[in-house]
Amino acid sequence: MSQPDMPNMPNTTESAQQPQQLTHALRILTLNSGSSSLKFALYRLNREAPGDPTLSTMTLEAQGSLNDIGGQETTFTVRAANGASLTNERVAMAEQAAALQHLLAWARGAEAKARFEGLAAVGHRIVHGGQQYQSPQRITPEVMETLRSLIPLAPNHLPSEIAAIEAVGKAWPDVPQVACFDTAFHATMPAVAQRFALPRRLFEADVRRYGFHGISYAYICDALQRMDGPAALAGRTIIAHLGSGASMAALRDGQSIDTTMGLTPLGGLVMATRTGDLDPGVLIYLARVYGLSPDALESLLSEQGGMRGISGVSGDMQELLERAPTDAHCAEAIESFCYSARKTVGALAAALGGLDRLVFTGGIGERAAPIRQSICDGLAFLGITLDADRNASNAPIISADTSDVVVRVIPTDEEMMIARYTAETLDLSHIR
Numbered sequence: 332m333s334q335p336d337m338p339n340m341p342n343t344t345e346s347a348q349q350p351q352q353l354t355h356a357l358r359i360l361t362l363n364s365g366s367s368s369l370k371f372a373l374y375r376l377n378r379e380a381p382g383d384p385t386l387s388t389m390t391l392e393a394q395g396s397l398n399d400i401g402g403q404e405t406t407f408t409v410r411a412a413n414g415a416s417l418t419n420e421r422v423a424m425a426e427q428a429a430a431l432q433h434l435l436a437w438a439r440g441a442e443a444k445a446r447f448e449g450l451a452a453v454g455h456r457i458v459h460g461g462q463q464y465q466s467p468q469r470i471t472p473e474v475m476e477t478l479r480s481l482i483p484l485a486p487n488h489l490p491s492e493i494a495a496i497e498a499v500g501k502a503w504p505d506v507p508q509v510a511c512f513d514t515a516f517h518a519t520m521p522a523v524a525q526r527f528a529l530p531r532r533l534f535e536a537d538v539r540r541y542g543f544h545g546i547s548y549a550y551i552c553d554a555l556q557r558m559d560g561p562a563a564l565a566g567r568t569i570i571a572h573l574g575s576g577a578s579m580a581a582l583r584d585g586q587s588i589d590t591t592m593g594l595t596p597l598g599g600l601v602m603a604t605r606t607g608d609l610d611p612g613v614l615i616y617l618a619r620v621y622g623l624s625p626d627a628l629e630s631l632l633s634e635q636g637g638m639r640g641i642s643g644v645s646g647d648m649q650e651l652l653e654r655a656p657t658d659a660h661c662a663e664a665i666e667s668f669c670y671s672a673r674k675t676v677g678a679l680a681a682a683l684g685g686l687d688r689l690v691f692t693g694g695i696g697e698r699a700a701p702i703r704q705s706i707c708d709g710l711a712f713l714g715i716t717l718d719a720d721r722n723a724s725n726a727p728i729i730s731a732d733t734s735d736v737v738v739r740v741i742p743t744d745e746e747m748m749i750a751r752y753t754a755e756t757l758d759l760s761h762i763r
Contacts, residue, residue, distance in 0.1 A: 356375050356376065356377050356449055357375070357376045357449050357451035357452075357759055358373060358374065358375050358376070358392070358446075358447065358448070358449050358450045358451060359373070359374045359376065359450075359451060359452050359453070359454060359750045359753050359754060359759075360372070360373050360374075360438075360447070360450060360452075360453045360454070361373075361374070361453070361454045361455075361456075361746045361749040361750050361753070362453065362454070362455050362456070362495050362499070363455075363456040363745060363746065363749070364427060364431075364455070364456070364488070364491045364492045364494075364495045365488065365491075367398075367399060367400045367401055367402065368396060368397065368398050368399070368400060369396060369397045369400065369427065369430050369431060369434065369495075370394075370395075370396045370746065371394065371395055371396070371434060371746075372391060372393070372394040372395075372746035372747075372750070373391075373392045373393045373394070373446060373447070374389050374390065374391055374392065374746075374747070374750045375389070375390045375392050376389055376451070376754060376759060377389075377390065389747070389750060389751070389754070390412070391412045391747070392411070392412055392446060393409055393410065393411050393412065393417060393446060394409070394410060394412075394746065395407070395408050395409030395410060395417070395418070396408060397422075397424060397430040397433065397434065400424045400425075400426065400427055400429075400430045401424070401425060401426060404421050404422075404423070405421070405422050405423065405424035405430060406419075406420070406421055406422075407419075407420050407421075407422055407430075407433060407434075407437075408420075409437070409443075417442075417443070418437065418442075427491040427494060427495075428491075428494055428498070431494065431495055431498050432498065435498060435499070435502045438502075439502065450503060450506055451506070451507075451757075451759055452506060452507050452508065452509060452753050452754070452757050452759065453499050453503070453506055453507075453508045453509070453753075454467075454508070454509045454511055454749040454750055454752060454753030455470075455492060455495060455496060455508065455509065455510050455511065455749070456492070456511055456513065456546060456745060456749055457478065457489070457492050457510045457511060457512050457513065458485045458488040458489060458492065458512075458513050458514075458543065458596065459481050459484045459485040459488070459489060459512070459513070459514055459541065459543075459595075460481070460510075460512030460513075460514045460515055461477075461481045461484060461514070461537060461541070462537045462539075463477050463481075464477075464510070464512050464514075464515065465512075465514075465515045465518040466512075466515055467509050467510060467511045467512065467515070467752040467753070467755075467756045468509065468510050468512075468756070469507060469508070469509055469756055469757060470496055470507075470508040470509060470510050474510060475493065475496065475497075478492075478493055478496075478510070479493060484541075484594065484595060485595060485596065486629070487629075487633060488596070496508055496510075507757055509752065509753040509756045509757060511546055511748070511749045511752045511753070512545065513543045513544060513545045513546055514541040514542060514543060514545060515545055516542070516545025516546070516548050516549050516580075516587055517541060517542030517543075517545055517580070517587045517590050518587075519586040519587050519588070520540070520542065520587055520588055520589060520590070521588060524540065524588060524589040524590075524682075525539045525540045525541075526539060526540070527539065527540065527593075527594075538594060539593075539594065540590075540592075540593040540594060540598075541592075541593065541594060542578070542580065542587065542590035542591075542592050542593070543576075543578060543590075543592045543596045544572045544576070544578045544580070544592070545587075546745045546748045546749060546752075547572050547692060547693070547743040547745050547748075548570055548572065548580050548582075548587070549748055550743050550744050550745060550747065550748040551570050551690055551692055551741055551743060552564055552582070552585050553748075554741050555568075555690070555739075555741070558727075564582065564584060564585030565584055565585075565687075566583075566584065566687035566688070567581075567582070567583060567680075567683040567684065567685055567686050567687045567688075568581075568582040568583075568585075568686075568687060568688045568689075568690065569581055569582070569676055569679050569680065569683070569686060569688075569689050569690070570582065570690045570692065571672065571676070571689065571690065571691050571692065571693075571696050571706075572692050572693040572696065572743065573600075573672070573691065573692070573693040573694070573695040573696035573699075573702070574603075574693035574694040574695055574696070575602065575603035575604070575646065575647075575694070576596060576602055576603070576605065577599070577600045577601075577602045577603075577668075577672070577693065577695070578590060578591045578592045578596075578599050578600060579591050579599070579600065579672070579675050579676070579679055580679075581679035581680075581682050581683050583683060588682065588683070589679060589682045591607075591675055591679075597632050597633060599675070600668070600671045600672055600675060601637055601638065601641075601667050601668045601671040601672075602637045602638070602646070602668075603637050603638055603639060603646030603647065603648070604633065604634050604635065604636060604637045604638070604639045604640070604646045605632065605633055605636055605637045606631075606632045606636035606637055606640070607636075607637070607671060609632075614628060617631070637664075638651060638664035638665070638667070638668055639664075641660065641663055641664040641667055642654075642658070642660045642661045642663070642664035643660050644658070644660065644661060645661075646664075648665070648668075648694075648695050648699055648702065649699075651664055651665050652665065652699070652701065652702075665702070665705075666705075668702070669702060669705040669706050672706045673705075673706050673707075673708075673709060673710065676689065676706065676710060676713070677710070677713070680713050685713075686713050686714065686715075686736050687736065687737070688736060688737045688738070688739065689707075689715065689736055689737075689738045689739070690738075690739045690740075690741055691703055691729075691738070691739070691740050691741075692740070692741050692742065692743040693743060696740070697725065697740055697741075697742050697743075698725060700722050700723050700725060703717070703722055703729065703738075703740075704717060704719075704722055707738065713735075713736060714734060714735025714736045715730065715734060715735075715736045715738060716730060716731040716733055716734040716735075717729055717730055717731060717734070717738060718730060718731040718732075725740055726740065727739060727740060727741070728740075
């Protein structure tokens with residue numbers, strides 16, 4: 332299913348400025364629930380007058396996160412659009428539900444209550460929509476029932492995301508909510524890219540490659556068009572979303588034709604704590620020889636693998652880079668990550684029949700210049716040549732002028748995209 336055409340997004344550089352005081356405003360809250368984190372953002376949709384058929388601006392008002400949920404010390408931070416700290420505290424949060432309740436209590440408290448006046452909608456990042464959902468959906472009891480049925484596909488994410496929807500419904504029962512699916516962007520992939528080499532009955536039962544990070548990929552596509560015009564997506568593009576969770580997508584004329592993650596977010600690249608692709612026989616061996624249950628295997632693959640498993644220390648790239656000069660295991664973890672990514676660029680370029688542009692995004696992709704350099708080293712055969720100074724400064728374009736492939740660094744903004752999808756799904760321009 333092809334993605335709907337979308338108008339250009341508002342320029343997010345306005346977010347850091349004091350917004351113009353307009354008469355009529357609506358607000359959207361976005362929630363992005365991870366396995367050990369909760370990110371959120373509050374946007375204001377301004378209109379020049381009641382009944383204005385367009386959403387004239389979308390302005391970030393505040394954003395924040397609760398990190399290391401379930402760890403020794405959860406941090407709760409909120410900043411205004413101009414960077415001013417609204418709260419910064421350390422709290423004990425054993426689980427996602429407690430973290431969400433803490434956020435909702437703050438939002439309804441005296442300090443923040445005024446910021447949430449005019450709350451028109453809440454948009455959620457939902458990791459998995461299965462075959463059922465290939466576009467954002469207003470949340471209804473039927474949608475909730477379907478999401479619960481999809482939990483086996485994303486057991487580390489969907490339960491907390493469903494809990495967030497339920498908690499928001501109790502806090503603001505009259506506020507509509509929208510589910511924005513990470514898998515939807517990849518619905519354009521041809522069957523050959525979706526199919527596992529398993530009996531056909533399993534493919535027909537929706538055991539297939541779905542892909543993830545779709546909200547981020549959609550934002551990058553829109554950002555490219557804002558920067559370079561409608562032709563910016565023409566041809567062959569690889570987007571590398573590199574963070575704790577990492578994936579790549581191959582796009583032809585702006586549509587996904589292949590991606591690295593599959594049925595779940597465990598597959599593809601080596602990641603912070605996830606193994607990425609494995610020989611399936613490894614799982615059979617571990618189950619047979621070590622007696623590992625499905626739950627134990629999932630913990631091994633999701634929480635104990637990746638760069639954390641190789642290094643024996645951490646899956647955090649910044650920490651690994653600091654330790655690598657004196658710790659061979661940390662250096663090996665970085666090498667494995669970059670080798671995995673380099674191979675993947677080559678594979679996706681083959682799927683595309685060549686390459687016109689490569690875009691780095693995500694926390695590692697946006698800020699780790701040595702990692703970008705290591706990934707691109709050895710890719711000269713594809714026409715990729717980096718400019719060392721541009722790369723070191725995280726410039727918007729880091730390829731050399733002589734490079735046949737344009738290599739970009741574009742910060743992603745999933746929260747902005749969730750707000751955008753939410754406004755469009757509910758058609759908030761018609762709210763008086």
